[in-house]
Amino acid sequence: xxxxSQYAFVASFAALGLALFLYLANLVGARSVQLIxxxxxxxxxxxxxxxxVDSAGRYATIATINALVFLSAxxxxxxxxxxxxxxxxxxxxxxxFAWGAVIICLYFEVxxxxxxxxxLVLPVALGMLAYSTTIPSEIRPLxxxxxxxxxLTVHVSVAVLAYGAFAVAFGGAVLYLFQRHDTVRWLPxxxxxxEISYRAVLIGFPLMAMTLILGAVWAHIAWGSYWTWDPKxxxxxxxxxxxxxxxxxxxxxEWRGAGAAGLLIVGFGAxxxxxxxxxxxxxxHSYA
Amino acid sequence: MLIFLLAAAVLAGTLLRxxxxxxxxxxxxxxxxxxxxxxxxxxxxxxxxxxxxxxxxFHSIWxxxxxxxxxxxxxxxxxxxxKGIWTAAFxxxxxxxxxxxxxxxxxxxxxxxxxxxxxxxxxxGALSDTRYRVQTQVDADAVxxxxxxxxxxxxxxxxxxxxxxxxxxxxxxxxxxxxxxPQFIVSEGATSELGLGTDISVSLEHFVDExxxxxxxxxxxxxxxxxxxxxxxxEGTIRVNSPMSYDGIRLHQSFFGQTAVMKxxxxxxxxxxxxxxxxxxxxxxxxxxxxSFNIPEQGLAVNVIGPTxxxxxxxxxxxxxxxxxxxxxxxxxxxxxxLSQGAPQExxxxxxxxxxxxxxxxxxxxxNPGINIIxxxxxxxxxxxxxLFYFPHRRLWALCKPGPDGTTEVRLGMTAQRDVxxxxxxxRLSDRVAGELGTAxxxxxxxxxxxxx
Ligand code: HEM
Numbered sequence: 001x002x003x004x005s006q007y008a009f010v011a012s013f014a015a016l017g018l019a020l021f022l023y024l025a026n027l028v029g030a031r032s033v034q035l036i037x038x039x040x041x042x043x044x045x046x047x048x049x050x051x052x053v054d055s056a057g058r059y060a061t062i063a064t065i066n067a068l069v070f071l072s073a074x075x076x077x078x079x080x081x082x083x084x085x086x087x088x089x090x091x092x093x094x095x096x097f098a099w100g101a102v103i104i105c106l107y108f109e110v111x112x113x114x115x116x117x118x119x120l121v122l123p124v125a126l127g128m129l130a131y132s133t134t135i136p137s138e139i140r141p142l143x144x145x146x147x148x149x150x151x152l153t154v155h156v157s158v159a160v161l162a163y164g165a166f167a168v169a170f171g172g173a174v175l176y177l178f179q180r181h182d183t184v185r186w187l188p189x190x191x192x193x194x195e196i197s198y199r200a201v202l203i204g205f206p207l208m209a210m211t212l213i214l215g216a217v218w219a220h221i222a223w224g225s226y227w228t229w230d231p232k233x234x235x236x237x238x239x240x241x242x243x244x245x246x247x248x249x250x251x252x253x254e255w256r257g258a259g260a261a262g263l264l265i266v267g268f269g270a271x272x273x274x275x276x277x278x279x280x281x282x283x284x285h286s287y288a
Numbered sequence: 289m290l291i292f293l294l295a296a297a298v299l300a301g302t303l304l305r306x307x308x309x310x311x312x313x314x315x316x317x318x319x320x321x322x323x324x325x326x327x328x329x330x331x332x333x334x335x336x337x338x339x340x341x342x343x344x345x346f347h348s349i350w351x352x353x354x355x356x357x358x359x360x361x362x363x364x365x366x367x368x369x370x371k372g373i374w375t376a377a378f379x380x381x382x383x384x385x386x387x388x389x390x391x392x393x394x395x396x397x398x399x400x401x402x403x404x405x406x407x408x409x410x411x412x413g414a415l416s417d418t419r420y421r422v423q424t425q426v427d428a429d430a431v432x433x434x435x436x437x438x439x440x441x442x443x444x445x446x447x448x449x450x451x452x453x454x455x456x457x458x459x460x461x462x463x464x465x466x467x468x469x470p471q472f473i474v475s476e477g478a479t480s481e482l483g484l485g486t487d488i489s490v491s492l493e494h495f496v497d498e499x500x501x502x503x504x505x506x507x508x509x510x511x512x513x514x515x516x517x518x519x520x521x522x523e524g525t526i527r528v529n530s531p532m533s534y535d536g537i538r539l540h541q542s543f544f545g546q547t548a549v550m551k552x553x554x555x556x557x558x559x560x561x562x563x564x565x566x567x568x569x570x571x572x573x574x575x576x577x578x579x580s581f582n583i584p585e586q587g588l589a590v591n592v593i594g595p596t597x598x599x600x601x602x603x604x605x606x607x608x609x610x611x612x613x614x615x616x617x618x619x620x621x622x623x624x625x626x627l628s629q630g631a632p633q634e635x636x637x638x639x640x641x642x643x644x645x646x647x648x649x650x651x652x653x654x655x656n657p658g659i660n661i662i663x664x665x666x667x668x669x670x671x672x673x674x675x676l677f678y679f680p681h682r683r684l685w686a687l688c689k690p691g692p693d694g695t696t697e698v699r700l701g702m703t704a705q706r707d708v709x710x711x712x713x714x715x716r717l718s719d720r721v722a723g724e725l726g727t728a729x730x731x732x733x734x735x736x737x738x739x740x741x
Contacts (some may be wrong), residue, residue, distance in 0.1 A: 206673040213666040222529050224540035224652040225468070226662060227459075229346050234302040241295035248291060 002138075005077035009095070012070030013129050015063050016102070020122045022060035023115055027186065029056055057115050064106055064118065071099045094132035096156065097275065098125040100164030104203065108168055108196055116187055117196065120171035151221070155214040158207050163271055165204030166243070170268035172197035173261035180258060194256050197264055201243055208240045235274040242267040290358055297354060301345030304337060359456055362449045373442035376681060382425040383432030384685045389699040394714040398698040399691055400725035404431055407688050407696040407725060414724040418717065420684065433686040444675030447668045454665035461658030468654045472539075474512070475547045475564035475648040482653060487517045488537065495544055495647035508541055510649040526651065536655055543650035546577055548592050548609045549643040560585060560638070566648035567594045576604060588636065589614040609642040611635065682710070684717055698725070 075095060105121040108114065176193040178184055187193070215233060220226040227233065246263050249255035305325060311317045325343065326334045341348035389395050400407055408424060408431040415422045420435035467484050474480045479491040493511040500506050513523040514534050526532045531540040547564035554560055560583050567577035577594040591612040595604040604610045604626065613623040613635050623635040627642040634640075684702050691697040700721065702714050722729050 202677045206670060206677060209669055209673060213670070216662070216666070220659065221531065222540075224531065224538060224542070224654045226656075226659065229301065229306070231302050234298055238295050238299045238302060241291055241298065245291040245295065 001077050001081035005074045005081065008070045008074035008077060009129075012067045012074060013126075015067035015070055016098075016122060016126050016129065019060050019063035019067055019118070020126060022056050022063055023118045023122065026057040026060055026115060027119065060115060060118065061106075061109060064102060064109075064122070068099070068102050068106065071095065071102065075099065091132050091135050093156065093160070093275075094128045094135075096160040097163055098128040098132075100160035100162075101125045101128070101167040102164070104161065104164040104168050104200070105171070108200065112188070112192065112196060114188055114192075114196070116175055117168060117171045120174050121167050124167050124170075151214060151218045155211060155218060158214060159211040162204045162207035162211055163275065165200045165207065166239075166264075166268050166271045169197040169200035169204065169264045172200060173264035173268075176261045177258060194260070197261070198250065201246060201264070205240070205243050205247065208236070208243065212236055212240060232274065235270065239267065239270040239274050242270050290354075290361055294354060294358060297345060297351055300342055301351075304342055304345075306345065307343050355456055359453050362453055366446055366449050370446065373446055376442050376683075377439045380434060380436070380683065382423050382434040382685075383427065383430075383687065384701065386687075386699075388685070389687060389701045392701040392703055394702040394710060396700045396714075396718045396729045398700070398718075398722055398725060398727050398729060399695050400698065400727045401693075401695050402725060403694060404688050404690050404696045407431075407698060408433060410724045411686050411688070411698070411721050414721050415684070415717070418720065420682075420717075430687055430689045433688070434683070435686075436681065436683040438675075438679040438681050441675050441679050441681040444672040444677075444679075447672030448676065449672075451665040451669035451672060454661055454668065458658035458661035458665060461661060462656045466654070466656040466658060468652070468656075470542065470652050471568075472651045472653045473566050473568055473648050474510075474651065475566050476646040477549075478564050479515070482537075484653070484655075486537070488534070489515045489518075490539070490651070491515070492647075492649055495649045497544060497647075508544060510541060510544075510651070512539070512649075514539075526649075536657065538654050538656075540652040540654065541649070542652040545648055545650070546594055547646040547648045548579065548594065549646055550581070550590075550592060550609075550611075551641040551643055552583060552590075553639045553641075555637060555639075564646050564648070565592050567592060568648065568650065574603075576601070583638070586636070586638070587615060588638075590640075592642075611640055611642070682713060684714075686721070 075092075078092065101121050102125050105118055105125075108117055172193045175187055176190055176197065179187045179190045179193055182190050212233070215236070216226040219228060219230075219233075242263065246260060246267060249263070250260060305328070307318065307321055311321050322334065322338065322343075325337075329337065337343055341350065345351055402410070408426075411433055412422050412424060415433070415435040420437045421439070422433060422435045425432040425434075469482075469484060472480065472482065472490075474490050474492040476492050476495060479489050482488040482490065491513045493513065495510050496507070497505065498507045508528055510526045511524075512526060512532070513520050514532070515521065516535070522532070522534050524532050526539055526541050528541045531538045533539070545566060545568050547566045549564045550561060551559065552561040561581060563581070565579040565581050567579040569578040569580075570576065571578045571593055574596060576596050579592045579594075580590060581592075582589050591614070593604060593610040593612070595601040595606050595608065600606070608626045608628050610624065610626050611633075612621060614620060615622045615636075625633050625635055625640070627633050627640060629642055629644060632639045632641040682702070684700065686701075687699045689697050698721075700714075700718050702710060702717075718729055
């Protein structure tokens with residue numbers, strides 16, 4: 001089972017790399033078709049070229065779906081092998097985070113028929129997978145503090161989905177900054193990108209609240225105190241507050257545009273800091 | 289904005305080193321801690337940080353003030369918004385003026401070749417089918433229809449904000465009426481009084497630590513009996529993920545260590561001390577396990593020092609205990625001896641025996657009467673967010689007025705707040721209504737060309 005899980009991991013890595021390549025091809029293709037189209041006023045060759053570009057995009061989506069399937073398989077095989085939820089050390093967590101980012105990105109890609117998002121989110125996921133190859137992957141037994149399978153699995157699954165949603169909001173925000181004045185023709189309108197980021201936060205914010213709450217329940221059981229200002233907890237709270245600030249600014253002050261996009265980028269910085277913060281800061285979460 | 293200030297404060301508490309409470313309690317070790325901080329941040333910044341209480345952000349007066357301000361702010365704005373939320377949910381007018389239909393973000397006009405009453409009936413029917421709640425008002429000049437869905441959504445905002453205040457209230461209840469002892473030590477075969485205003489004591493039958501073959505720990509467990517006023521009331525096993533609770537007090541497995549069972553007798557053979565001594569401290573120099581006890585009759589204080597584990601220790605060989613005897617209640621060292629297990633030694637005219645080794649367990653004892661408030665608040669928070677984000681309040685108004693030649697002029701309008709998918713919803717509803725009336729939307733604005741989607 002462990003080998004199967006490793007094979008599935010390699011397959012998902014490859015599929016994700018291929019997907020990113022196809023998204024890029026789709027992008028470059030769309031740009032050059034636009035240029036050709038502008039030069040010869042929309043001849044037949046443009047439409048065939050468009051068809052090819054479109055199928056690159058379609059294959060990109062298919063490759064991403066494959067990557068998701070392989071990644072899920074890898075996590076499932078690990079679960080079968082270890083007999084517990086597949087998210088209890090940094091290696092498994094990196095895989096799970098990539099999984100969360102890919103699944104939420106796919107959701108938005110399908111809901112908005114928007115492939116550009118993947119250009120920013122897939123590198124984040126690929127980066128996590130690449131990072132995971134640098135840390136030990138063998139299955140280790142759980143130390144006593146982690147021996148609460150239900151809470152461990154739910155707490156961390158909810159967290160990776162929240163992080164995935166924030167990664168999508170980040171992708172939308174970066175694209176927004178390129179598209180601020182609706183000048184880039186191969187990107188959706190700025191308003192659409194702004195909306196995508198907002199919707200991603202609407203998904204991520206409650207999930208992050210739930211992560212904090214489940215963490216508190218667990219700390220209450222295992223450490224005897226629901227909140228200890230442990231650095232990882234605290235970083236998660238900062239992240240949540242930043243997105244809370246974003247929601248307020250947007251609802252109460254109709255605050256959009258570059259500032260809001262910048263805040264989403266800061267928020268994603270805080271998310272990544274939460275993920276890795278315990279490496280610099282120590283604390284009770286030091287096993288993950 | 290308050291939220292960002294709060295985020296900044298919490299961030300400072302994450303990035304800067306924070307003094308652990310145990311060090312803060314002791315001025316000497318706090319001075320030492322500050323000295324270390326000077327090394328890390330430089331003397332100037334350290335003084336600034338200390339003056340601003342940035343080394344203990346979460347217990348500082350200004351952080352509490354900030355939380356207090358947040359509470360007031362949230363309460364005031366919640367009260368302020370209550371009326372608006374209530375009106376949106378229960379007190380909405382069925383008939384809106386003509387200006388509303390012209391200026392609202394989503395609007396459309398239909399002119400079916402049907403009389404007003406039939407038109408109104410069909411619109412009502414079409415909207416009821418879409419799970420909207422429909423109200424009709426028949427006036428002399430027109431029939432007004434109002435339909436809405438998820439009208440309680442606005443209370444989600446109220447719930448999620450009030451839950452923040454409740455969480456702070458729970459924390460306040462905890463600090464006023466709760467207590468906690470992070471280092472409650474019980475030795476195997478001994479009983480410790482809990483204190484803290486209770487009559488509870490705990491005895492430890494066994495402490496067990498197990499390890500995986502690869503080395504990492506597998507299980508830590510304490511088998512204990514709880515006594516209330518000397519009567520055994522509960523017994524069981526405490527593990528890291530399964531605490532034991534009695535009368536609102538919870539006992540958590542936190543740490544463990546070694547004990548030395550010591551016996552001291554005087555020349556007459558009378559026993560002055562016979563108990564396990566938990567070696568829960570550490571010697572200053574080499575960090576050897578250290579425990580201590582007193583013999584009040586003689587004014588003596590005794591330190592028991594165990595070997596550093598894992599290494600061959602030249603000062604304290606494995607299987608021995610080093611005993612230091614201090615007179616004048618601990619001020620003057622008068623005797624030092626290494627004791628082997630089971631062999632009595634004369635020191636200061638007393639006989640000291642290191643009888644055997646054992647274990648102690650370190651429990652964290654907590655009483656938190658505010659915890660249920662916290663859990664209720666958490667549930668309200670999630671409930672509130674789900675209501676607000678995933679079940680947005682949707683409201684549609686229709687006004688049917690008689691038009692020329694027996695037709696009816698129908699105007700449709702919807703308002704948008706934070707609901708970004710409203711344009712799709714409006715298209716869906718108005719197309720459905722139009723279909724029912726056998727006509728198409730003539731004019732209107734479903735958000736396209738407006739300032740955003
Ligand atoms: C300083 C105190 C605060 C005040 C005065 C305040 C006020 C408000 C107001 C008036 C709204 C609009 C409500 C509505 O549209 O129905 C709102 C929305 C919201 N607030 Fe607060 N709030 C405060 C603190 C917080 C905090 C600390 C959080 C959690 C991080 C939070 C989370 C939210 C959320 C999630 C929304 C909904 C945003 C949306 O609809 O997209 N609030 N707040």
